[in-house]
Amino acid sequence: MKKISLAVIPGDGIGQEVVPLSLKVLDHLAALHGGVKFEYNHFDYGCDYYLKHGNMMAEDGIDRLGQSDSVFLGAVGDAGKVPDHISLWGLLIKIRREFQQELNVRPARVFEGVKSPLSNPKDFDLIVVRENSEGEYSEVGGRIFQEENEIAIQNSIFSRRATSQAVNYAFELAKTRRGSVTSATKSNGIFHAMPFWDEVFNDVSKKYPETLASSQHIDALAASFVTHPERYDVIVASNLFGDILTDIGAAIMGSIGIAPSANLNMNGKHPSMFEPVHGSAPDITGKGTANPVGQIWTAKMLLDHHGLEELGDVLLNAVEQVFKKGIMTPDIGGTSSTEEVVSAIISEIK
Incomplete structure (x- = not known):
């Protein structure tokens, strides 16, 4: 059994919605296909943390995050509360720089069913x-x-x-x-x-x-x-x-909401970080319409990084099948909620 520890940072806005649902997908994938167990270390770093403590993360935050195999990040930013240059440089870019994540990899492709x-x-x-x-x-x-x-x-x-x-x-x-x-x-x-x-x-x-x-x-x-x-x-x-x-x-x-990315550490001294391309989307936060696919496709890149390419392929294939059935959030022309899309993806995995 391969164990992978993830430092989980939902962050701000819709990150707090799509990250927990993506972990649910990972758990179903692990339970149904075996061979891997995920261990989660949760961190409340983000703009709300900044408003309480004056920093985007704890003083020893980098050391604590570094104890996990990878970082799974949701979104960073709430310009109405914290200026962008503070939120980004205090969390996202700080992690990239201090963990020497010197490469950022982002795929883009056509999905059948997504216009x-x-x-x-x-x-x-x-x-x-x-x-x-x-x-x-x-x-x-x-x-x-x-x-x-x-x-x-x-x-x-x-x-x-x-x-x-x-x-x-x-x-x-x-x-x-x-x-x-x-x-x-x-x-x-x-x-x-x-x-x-x-x-x-x-x-x-x-x-x-x-x-x-x-x-x-x-x-x-x-x-x-x-x-x-x-x-x-x-x-x-x-x-x-x-x-x-x-x-x-x-x-x-079709939407920035489906785009994933990986921030890769190449020297093996620090964890890599996986995050969707989208931001915190304060305009739709709490409405239940955020697209979870960017975070879920990011999870596929995390699986690939840890040598679990077959599980990653199962996950992305499930997303493709859901799109073909027209189960999508409003940003790509659908009428489904965030949770409905995630439930459909889990059903495809099963």
């Missing part, structure tokens, strides 16, 4: 590998002077080690898929960082002569995600470019 906003999505199935630790989201910079003389400086940091790691992961992933890697660049406009990115991509690609490697400027690539997403297999991108592309990927699927 894409594209008139002809052509069964696209792609995955974005995003460098998750540096790039345009570096903390290096600052402000000087005041009023009309004020200057803000934001430095982008690209290291050969982290860039190579992201590109290598993308090529290894492509070997298990359709054998194509596209690099997102902007070397015609960003003078230093993007030519460096291109050099590293070209150097790594030489180790994979059997894989089709290409580079595309981010503006054209973003447009092509909308017009021809079926052309792409694995895309590797910097922190900012990957962030933008994955939101487009979620949108062309």
